Amino acid sequence: MATYVLIHGAGDASYWQRLVPELRGRGHDVVAPELPSDDDAGLAGYTDTVLSAIGDRTDLVVVAQSLGGFTGPLVCDRVPVRLLVMLCAMVPTPGETAGDWWGNTGSDQARREQAVRDGRSPEFDVVETFFHDVPPEIVAEATAREPRNESASMWTDPWPLQAWPDVPTRFLLGRDDRFFPASFLRRVVRDRLGIVPDEMDGGHCPALSRPKDLADRLEAYLLEESAG
Template identity: 65%
Template structure:
């Protein structure tokens, strides 16, 4: 049995993973899906990481970098903005595998606010919108994030109170001096309108030195293809175990 730690993105909560959690548990694994303090102006990425660590401690008893391994391994899964948080967790506690899903990849000393222009995300999204006939530069949640999410899931999502997203995490430099020494996999979504696939292929190559895996769908695969996403995660975990 592995322990999967699922870290949601900006302005969200653990509900984002509610369709993936039963898929992983049905395969015999433990799942930890913490709620990050997204709406708290006093919380930045160090506080986000501490929230994840507290959830891991509560489930596994792990307390620090030298703790022994969890039976079956500890797998962190980071969605979108959680790409800034998950490596901080890996620097604090032994992690067997980090899986980045449609995630932002930070560089040392770079703030999340600087990330957009540093990577070219703003221009990449604008160009994609223009090619596909959408108004460029206008925020449209349905068009950008929910275009392929099933209507019943969209209805449930919109009926829930959003925690909001504080600007605090976007201001401070990312504190690590290098990517943590943990096996890392990246899964991008070919129909992502927020982090377009050609853009992410370049960012992942340049910043992680790996070739990303790919699946169909938009920016929120856990709400659209939860079974496929769980299968992908399991394949990464199994592949790592087989190579060790």
């Protein structure tokens, strides 16, 4: 039995609501903490919150989604981790802030260009961009919920590591991601991690749209890592 440590992106921990029972149903422990919203929390506060939720658990698989890509590696630098899975995630470089990441990578331009190619409006729309393949009842819950405020310093704290942590790392992108298009993420992952990302059907929120498929992928990664 492994412990899956699920780190949400911008938004809240309800992002994992459909994946948690899938993983627990396969016999695993799951930790999915709510990250703090106070302006001073920043990267250190996010990391400490995750570490507190982990407690003395071991055999950890860290899954970091979207903005959680800034926090996931910091957790791996602090505790022994079996595997880090970056899920449709931002990949930071040393000293980079989350606020600068968008311009440094060209993510907004990539999103707008993909929308034009798809015949959609290039203007950001939360439902069309994030939830286009998520069940309507889940979308209704998500959009009715009071949005969680992101810590202001989360966007301005420089990513403190000098190098990627020494932990096996996989990257899983959604082929239909409208926020971080697949062609964009393939480039970012190649340039910043030096690996070829894995791909699955679905958009930016596979934990909500395809929880079983995502759990299958995570289990496959775990088996591969066990086999060496």
